[in-house]
Amino acid sequence: MIHPEYQKLERVYERLIRRPNAPAPYTNGVFTRWRHPVLTAKHIPPFWKYDVKLESNPYCMERLGVNAVFNSGAIKLGGKYYLCARVEGSDRKSFFAIAESRRPTEGFRFWSRPVVLPDSEPDETNVYDMRLTKHQDGWIYGLFCSESKDRGSPDLSAAVASAGIVRTKDLKTWERLPNLITEQSPQQRNVLLFPRFVDGQYAFFTRPMDGFIETGSGGGIGFGVCADITRAVVSEERITSARRYHTVTEAKNGAGAVPIRTSRGWVHIAHGVRSTAAGLRYVIYAFATDLNEPWRVIAEPGGYMIAPEGGERIGDVSNVLFTNGAIEDIDGSVYIYYASSDTRLHVASTTVDRLADYVFSTPPDALRSAACVRQRARLIETNLAFLGRRE
Numbered sequence: 001m002i003h004p005e006y007q008k009l010e011r012v013y014e015r016l017i018r019r020p021n022a023p024a025p026y027t028n029g030v031f032t033r034w035r036h037p038v039l040t041a042k043h044i045p046p047f048w049k050y051d052v053k054l055e056s057n058p059y060c061m062e063r064l065g066v067n068a069v070f071n072s073g074a075i076k077l078g079g080k081y082y083l084c085a086r087v088e089g090s091d092r093k094s095f096f097a098i099a100e101s102r103r104p105t106e107g108f109r110f111w112s113r114p115v116v117l118p119d120s121e122p123d124e125t126n127v128y129d130m131r132l133t134k135h136q137d138g139w140i141y142g143l144f145c146s147e148s149k150d151r152g153s154p155d156l157s158a159a160v161a162s163a164g165i166v167r168t169k170d171l172k173t174w175e176r177l178p179n180l181i182t183e184q185s186p187q188q189r190n191v192l193l194f195p196r197f198v199d200g201q202y203a204f205f206t207r208p209m210d211g212f213i214e215t216g217s218g219g220g221i222g223f224g225v226c227a228d229i230t231r232a233v234v235s236e237e238r239i240t241s242a243r244r245y246h247t248v249t250e251a252k253n254g255a256g257a258v259p260i261r262t263s264r265g266w267v268h269i270a271h272g273v274r275s276t277a278a279g280l281r282y283v284i285y286a287f288a289t290d291l292n293e294p295w296r297v298i299a300e301p302g303g304y305m306i307a308p309e310g311g312e313r314i315g316d317v318s319n320v321l322f323t324n325g326a327i328e329d330i331d332g333s334v335y336i337y338y339a340s341s342d343t344r345l346h347v348a349s350t351t352v353d354r355l356a357d358y359v360f361s362t363p364p365d366a367l368r369s370a371a372c373v374r375q376r377a378r379l380i381e382t383n384l385a386f387l388g389r390r391e
Contacts, residue, residue: 315341
């Protein structure tokens with residue numbers, strides 16, 4: 001017999017899935033936030049968490065809890081929007097699950113079963129943060145963080161991060177390829193596959209790291225190529241968007257969504273991290289690279305594009321925004337799926353034209369207070385003259 005309380009849970013779940021979304025009132029001209037998160041732990045189907053039988057679960061308890069749903073790859077296929085979300089159980093282990101909707105801002109419903117990847121890495125403890133790339137070769141690739149215990153350290157929390165690689169044609173059947181090897185960097189995370197061949201080779205945006213958390217000598221977002229993705233080895237990484245002192249990328253930065261092609265260059269939506277007295281602060285920033293030399297930065301606006309705001313600042317890891325997925329629609333709209341505080345997934349909407357204008361027309365970081373105030377004073381004086389104000 002189905003537990004009567006379980007039927008109540010199903011009704012609450014259905015109301016949540018069917019809840020309409022709406023743009024938030026404030027916009028800075030670059031993007032528009034949407035009022036409700038598109039995925040949360042409450043969007044997980046109840047039958048993933050509860051034993052539904054009254055006889056074996058008389059108190060209708062969660063047997064396998066879900067703590068958070070966040071960092072999601074994103075892709076549009078056949079007129080539908082798909083999110084490959086990171087689902088974190090109450091046991092801290094993460095796995096992937098596909099949610100789909102006919103609308104980019106609401107109505108996302110998880111498939112009946114989560115993604116089951118081939119278990120080919122025996123030391124792998126945790127997987128998370130998949131980026132989906134529809135590649136020129138016809139495959140959809142998923143690159144994610146493959147985490148293992150650092151066997152060489154007595155510290156129980158010491159871990160090793162590698163870039164896992166899978167590929168699929170339908171988001172249902174997945175082929176696992178060997179993890180990426182970067183000969184210059186002992187650890188990797190936030191690796192992104194570029195959607196096109198570069199000089200006939202597969203191209204990756206990487207984040208060189210000396211350790212699991214600290215980037216160490218890693219100078220920013222790297223770029224490297226390999227001839228064979230089925231045995232991916234990157235021998236050299238060159239830095240694209242560099243880390244800089246007293247900027248939003250001071251502590252570390254990493255690739256986010258698959259770059260978006262514009263007439264002027266590839267627009268990258270990435271994340272930057274700085275240290276504060278309250279801990280690390282993650283924001284989303286943007287830059288552009290050359291159309292033919294996608295490793296070469298040609299524009300980089302100063303500061304962040306999106307930062308944690310209001311309730312986004314609260315969660316398991318507070319004061320964090322992170323994106324690893326965006327969808328460019330056929331009408332030029334762009335939907336950026338970003339997580340807040342390692343807890344829930346939101347969406348912000350913009351357009352290709354707005355992103356290009358933002359990246360190419362916003363001044364770069366002047367890097368010093370004296371230079372920054374001169375930069376702002378020029379804008380003020382120009383505006384006052386145009387407005388006809390003598391102040």
